Amino acid sequence: MIWVYIAGCVAVLLGMSVFFGAPYVPSRRRDLRRLLDTALPLGKTDVVLDIGSGDGVVLREVSRRGAKAVGYEIHPLFVWISRALSWRDPNVSVRWVNGWREAFPDATTIVYAFSVSRDGKRLQRAVQREANRLNRPLKLVCYGSPLVGIEPVATFEAYAIYVIEPLHLS
Ligand SMILES: C[S@@+](CC[C@H](N)C(=O)[O-])C[C@H]1O[C@@H](n2cnc3c(N)ncnc32)[C@H](O)[C@@H]1O
Numbered sequence: 001m002i003w004v005y006i007a008g009c010v011a012v013l014l015g016m017s018v019f020f021g022a023p024y025v026p027s028r029r030r031d032l033r034r035l036l037d038t039a040l041p042l043g044k045t046d047v048v049l050d051i052g053s054g055d056g057v058v059l060r061e062v063s064r065r066g067a068k069a070v071g072y073e074i075h076p077l078f079v080w081i082s083r084a085l086s087w088r089d090p091n092v093s094v095r096w097v098n099g100w101r102e103a104f105p106d107a108t109t110i111v112y113a114f115s116v117s118r119d120g121k122r123l124q125r126a127v128q129r130e131a132n133r134l135n136r137p138l139k140l141v142c143y144g145s146p147l148v149g150i151e152p153v154a155t156f157e158a159y160a161i162y163v164i165e166p167l168h169l170s
């Protein structure tokens with residue numbers, strides 16, 4: 001009976017990710033390293049926000065390069081795992097939040113997302129809202145599916161890189 005209960009809890013937890021956004025599939029570490037070592041070098045003042053940070057592979061690679069990394073993750077199990085894997089790393093923090101709704105840290109310079117096409121519009125809306133709020137451009141890096149209706153400033157292998165300028169709506 002206890003196994004039925006545990007299986008039920010796991011099913012509910014995994015269902016959360018699928019309901020709110022992309023299910024868990026990690027970025028390939030090799031792709032990520034090639035991106036950060038060539039097309040998107042990071043400086044010490046960069047703050048990378050991974051929306052839907054999963055097990056935190058992006059956060060750890062960013063931290064290894066001396067930049068700050070913040071993960072927004074809706075699934076409590078992944079929040080726990082990623083915090084454990086970056087235990088005592090001052091460059092990494094992970095928050096248990098709905099990434100589409102939460103304000104970005106004010107110091108964010110780059111937003112990373114493993115984008116699936118069904119979330120493209122939500123992602124673009126969230127980054128636009130925050131670029132407007134912060135009143136400065138934000139760099140958006142999409143892995144997987146490119147966004148529709150907006151041209152990337154650069155592409156690199158499976159990545160499309162965008163710059164979202166603030167809009168001043170009166
Ligand atoms: C495709 S995985 C990407 C993981 C990580 N960014 C990477 O590239 O390795 C997507 C993650 O987003 C999380 N997620 C889905 N919807 C979310 C939401 N609304 N807010 C925060 N996280 C979400 C899922 O739980 C999952 O861990």
